[in-house]
Amino acid sequence: MQAEIISIGYELLSGHENTNASWLANQLSANGINVRRICTVGDDKNDIISSLNSAFEYSEIVITTGGLGPTADDVTKKVLCKYFDCNLVFCKSAYDNIEKLFKARGLNVTHINKKQAEIPEKARAIPNISGTAPGLWFDIDGKVLLVMPGVPSEMKMMFESFILPELKLKFKIPKIISRTVLTQGIGESYLSEVISDWEKKIPPQIKLAYLPSPCIVKLRLTVIENDGESFEHIIENLIFELNEIIGEYIYGHDNQKMEEIIGSLLSEKNLTVSFAESCTGGYLSHLLTSNPGSSEYYKGSLIAYANDIKIKELHINSQLIEEFGAVSEEVAIEMASKIKDKFKTDFAVAVTGIAGPDGGTAKKPVGTVWIAVAGKNNVSAQKFLFGENRILNITKASITALNLLRKEIIKYYYEK
Amino acid sequence: MQAEIISIGYELLSGHENTNASWLANQLSANGINVRRICTVGDDKNDIISSLNSAFEYSEIVITTGGLGPTADDVTKKVLCKYFDCNLVFCKSAYDNIEKLFKARGLNVTHINKKQAEIPEKARAIPNISGTAPGLWFDIDGKVLLVMPGVPSEMKMMFESFILPELKLKFKIPKIISRTVLTQGIGESYLSEVISDWEKKIPPQIKLAYLPSPCIVKLRLTVIENDGESFEHIIENLIFELNEIIGEYIYGHDNQKMEEIIGSLLSEKNLTVSFAESCTGGYLSHLLTSNPGSSEYYKGSLIAYANDIKIKELHINSQLIEEFGAVSEEVAIEMASKIKDKFKTDFAVAVTGIAGPDGGTAKKPVGTVWIAVAGKNNVSAQKFLFGENRILNITKASITALNLLRKEIIKYYYEK
Numbered sequence: 001m002q003a004e005i006i007s008i009g010y011e012l013l014s015g016h017e018n019t020n021a022s023w024l025a026n027q028l029s030a031n032g033i034n035v036r037r038i039c040t041v042g043d044d045k046n047d048i049i050s051s052l053n054s055a056f057e058y059s060e061i062v063i064t065t066g067g068l069g070p071t072a073d074d075v076t077k078k079v080l081c082k083y084f085d086c087n088l089v090f091c092k093s094a095y096d097n098i099e100k101l102f103k104a105r106g107l108n109v110t111h112i113n114k115k116q117a118e119i120p121e122k123a124r125a126i127p128n129i130s131g132t133a134p135g136l137w138f139d140i141d142g143k144v145l146l147v148m149p150g151v152p153s154e155m156k157m158m159f160e161s162f163i164l165p166e167l168k169l170k171f172k173i174p175k176i177i178s179r180t181v182l183t184q185g186i187g188e189s190y191l192s193e194v195i196s197d198w199e200k201k202i203p204p205q206i207k208l209a210y211l212p213s214p215c216i217v218k219l220r221l222t223v224i225e226n227d228g229e230s231f232e233h234i235i236e237n238l239i240f241e242l243n244e245i246i247g248e249y250i251y252g253h254d255n256q257k258m259e260e261i262i263g264s265l266l267s268e269k270n271l272t273v274s275f276a277e278s279c280t281g282g283y284l285s286h287l288l289t290s291n292p293g294s295s296e297y298y299k300g301s302l303i304a305y306a307n308d309i310k311i312k313e314l315h316i317n318s319q320l321i322e323e324f325g326a327v328s329e330e331v332a333i334e335m336a337s338k339i340k341d342k343f344k345t346d347f348a349v350a351v352t353g354i355a356g357p358d359g360g361t362a363k364k365p366v367g368t369v370w371i372a373v374a375g376k377n378n379v380s381a382q383k384f385l386f387g388e389n390r391i392l393n394i395t396k397a398s399i400t401a402l403n404l405l406r407k408e409i410i411k412y413y414y415e416k
Numbered sequence: 417m418q419a420e421i422i423s424i425g426y427e428l429l430s431g432h433e434n435t436n437a438s439w440l441a442n443q444l445s446a447n448g449i450n451v452r453r454i455c456t457v458g459d460d461k462n463d464i465i466s467s468l469n470s471a472f473e474y475s476e477i478v479i480t481t482g483g484l485g486p487t488a489d490d491v492t493k494k495v496l497c498k499y500f501d502c503n504l505v506f507c508k509s510a511y512d513n514i515e516k517l518f519k520a521r522g523l524n525v526t527h528i529n530k531k532q533a534e535i536p537e538k539a540r541a542i543p544n545i546s547g548t549a550p551g552l553w554f555d556i557d558g559k560v561l562l563v564m565p566g567v568p569s570e571m572k573m574m575f576e577s578f579i580l581p582e583l584k585l586k587f588k589i590p591k592i593i594s595r596t597v598l599t600q601g602i603g604e605s606y607l608s609e610v611i612s613d614w615e616k617k618i619p620p621q622i623k624l625a626y627l628p629s630p631c632i633v634k635l636r637l638t639v640i641e642n643d644g645e646s647f648e649h650i651i652e653n654l655i656f657e658l659n660e661i662i663g664e665y666i667y668g669h670d671n672q673k674m675e676e677i678i679g680s681l682l683s684e685k686n687l688t689v690s691f692a693e694s695c696t697g698g699y700l701s702h703l704l705t706s707n708p709g710s711s712e713y714y715k716g717s718l719i720a721y722a723n724d725i726k727i728k729e730l731h732i733n734s735q736l737i738e739e740f741g742a743v744s745e746e747v748a749i750e751m752a753s754k755i756k757d758k759f760k761t762d763f764a765v766a767v768t769g770i771a772g773p774d775g776g777t778a779k780k781p782v783g784t785v786w787i788a789v790a791g792k793n794n795v796s797a798q799k800f801l802f803g804e805n806r807i808l809n810i811t812k813a814s815i816t817a818l819n820l821l822r823k824e825i826i827k828y829y830y831e832k
Contacts, residue, residue: 011625011626011627012438012441012454013441013445013450013451013452013453013454014441014442014445014451014625014636015438015439015441015442015443015445015446015625015627016438016627017433017435017438018434018437018438018454019433021434021456022428022431022432022433022434023431025428025429025430025431026430026431027431029429029430029431030430030431034429035429035430036429036457036458036463037429037455037456037457037463037467038428038429038434038455038456039453039454039455039456040437040453040454040455041452041453042452047452047453051453054470188485188486188487189485189486189487189526189528189529189548190526192486192487192488192528193526193527193528199488207426208489209426209427209489210485210487210489211427211432212485212567275719277698280702281701281702281704281705281706281710281714282693282698282699282700282701282702282705282717282719283698283702283705284698285697285698285701285719286696286697286698286699286702286810288697289697289698289699289719289721289810290697290806290807290810292772292773292774292806293774294697294721295721295722295775298697298721298722299721299722299724299725300718300719300720300721300722300725300729301698301717301718301719301721302716302717302718302719302729303691303698303701303705303716303717303718303719304716305705305710305711305714305715305716305717306711306714306715306716308715309715309716309759313716313718313758313759342729343725343729356708357708358708358709359711385521385522387546388546389546389569390706390708391569391706392569394702394705394706
């Protein structure tokens with residue numbers, strides 16, 4: 001079963017992010033519908049029609065979003081009448097919905113909104129609970145065209161409540177098995193060398209994808225489940241073998257987030273954590289607190305950006321900074337120990353480094369970062385050399401720090 | 417001049433957000449190159465080739481991103497050899513760059529990375545300063561195909577440093593005048609109502625685009641400059657008039673970032689700032705410190721997530737929290753005053769709120785945030801009600817806090 005998404009709107013061609021398409025692609029592929037292509041075109045008759053033609057060449061399901069608004073620059077309905085050689089007709093149920101929405105705000109339906117109840121006669125209306133533009137469902141020789149508004153909240157509700165359930169009924173959608181292994185601390189190319197023998201064992205039906213983002217590489221295995229053959233066990237075995245090869249780099253699976261994993265590890269044992277940040281400037285704390293419920297285990301941080309804050313607020317010995325520099329093993333360790341004592345937490349992490357673009361020296365170039373983790377009875381630090389890009393350095397240092405924390409928690413509270 | 421963007425990668429068809437395409441579309445359209453279509457396809461030979469064919473039917477410039485990695489699932493180079501009927505050849509300059517990147521990390525070039533220096537013989541390599549995959553430039557009968565890696569930082573640097581300047585030279589790209597007005601604190605639909613009369617005065621040659629992101633709406637005016645006619649003055653006038661109508665919401669222009677603006681305001685007058693964060697959990701500090709050189713004016717923050725950290729470390733009166741709650745005007749004001757004194761800065765900002773999803777009450781629902789700014793001789797707080805989404809609440813609270821800080825600095829140090 002194959003689908004194609006067509007996003008319609010000039011604003012998407014001048015820099016507006018297309019969050020609708022990625023949301024839909026995720027929904028479709030998670031439900032076993034393969035997305036072949038996503039196409040973004042302007043509100044232009046010819047471009048919309050040529051996209052529709054090319055989409056139906058390969059795909060049974062074509063979904064469009066956008067261009068259903070009441071203003072003159074929205075042309076999708078007009079173009080569809082042309083495409084299907086039919087006229088607009090008044091749709092009572094769509095009108096009733098528009099009237100209901102206006103009444104709820106104490107307003108009468110305006111002329112321009114009344115026109116939104118007109119739909120191409122070869123379509124049926126799909127209800128739009130939160131907006132005035134109905135969706136459109138076209139059946140064409142066993143294929144379907146689904147037309148939705150571009151407002152994300154309206155589109156999502158329409159898709160989840162009406163379109164997806166009906167698609168599942170109409171088409172026999174195969175079951176998709178997908179497992180993802182999350183790795184941190186190993187680059188994509190080195191990883192691919194290390195697991196190249198393992199990769200050769202993957203049966204051709206199972207697809208492997210490398211999904212890299214700063215400091216993290218996700219390995220995804222996907223297969224379409226057919227009658228008779230079961231791949232679930234084969235995938236489990238592959239993941240087991242992968243763990244033997246690169247276990248030290250694996251921090252989680254599937255949709256898990258690093259901060260979620262750490263959150264669960266901490267809250268399960270009633271543990272707490274605090275951070276002393278320098279070069280990461282709050283990003284490390286932000287990552288952990290982006291997880292809902294983080295107040296259960298995260299107590300707070302001191303962002304000691306200036307040296308005098310390190311000295312006066314974090315009580316780092318100023319001689320230590322003078323002798324070894326603020327970016328040093330000694331200072332990192334001291335920062336982690338001090339914040340752990342001060343904030344009375346079970347764990348603490350400290351990060352001090354040179355994010356750049358300035359501040360680097362021959363001995364300590366931009367990208368040099370020391371990360372210290374203070375645990376049950378110990379504290380230790382590691383040095384990293386990231387790159388020259390400030391934002392990437394901040395991101396990589398924070399993710400690496402979280403993973404070191406994760407390993408430390410496991411070492412002392414989960415491994416016997 | 418028309419361009420088409422082809423994003424390559426199966427991950428984009430299963431829900432990964434395509435930020436490259438929107439960034440490129442923004443760059444192209446801001447530089448007078450009309451984007452006709454954005455197409456996302458998988459790492460599949462046939463789909464890539466049919467996209468290339470269809471793109472070159474209409475557009476002189478075709479840009480692809482993705483599929484240049486060293487692993488087996490990246491097929492773009494192989495497909496291009498097929499498309500142009502040529503072989504891969506070793507490219508010395510690309511190899512030198514790979515070697516340089518490896519040496520900087522004290523590593524030897526691996527076999528798989530050496531292969532990244534091979535490029536189709538009909539292309540020339542475009543330098544990649546921060547990554548191992550070179551870009552590719554193909555000239556085809558007056559049209560061009562530009563092939564870039566999918567890693568956003570590498571792609572952006574390659575486009576800005578090498579591709580855009582050469583495109584401008586090669587094609588007679590008409591001069592585009594583009595001015596953007598940056599607003600904060602006013603929603604898109606309300607904004608469009610407030611400026612509807614102003615909008616009617618815009619001559620038809622000048623295009624207005626609304627570019628909304630959380631808590632910020634950018635208004636972009638663009639016009640293609642023709643010989644004889646000059647629009648520069650008309651646009652300046654329009655911006656002047658806009659300032660009369662919505663001046664209180666305008667925080668900057670064009671490519672300025674809020675954190676850059678604040679950085680300049682502070683460093684010009686030798687001023688410093690510190691933050692006391694609760695619900696924003698470090699994101700406010702992160703925004704300011706993402707600006708290079710922020711150590712000049714930013715001294716540090718205390719992230720007082722737990723109430724006992726607010727009491728013991730920030731010295732907030734525990735009775736104040738008991739009486740008014742941690743999310744209150746009183747506590748916000750006290751947090752800002754205390755951090756300003758403690759960190760000895762000229763300004764301080766405090767944020768306390770309920771980011772959600774839990775913790776809301778009937779009186780203080782999720783999304784309630786108090787932001788206090790302590791300035792020269794005064795401190796005051798404002799209440800905001802954002803929404804139900806945790807990440808959006810953190811983002812909106814942080815951006816709003818920065819803008820309040822900006823206003824306070826201007827009020828006391830820049831306005832007479």
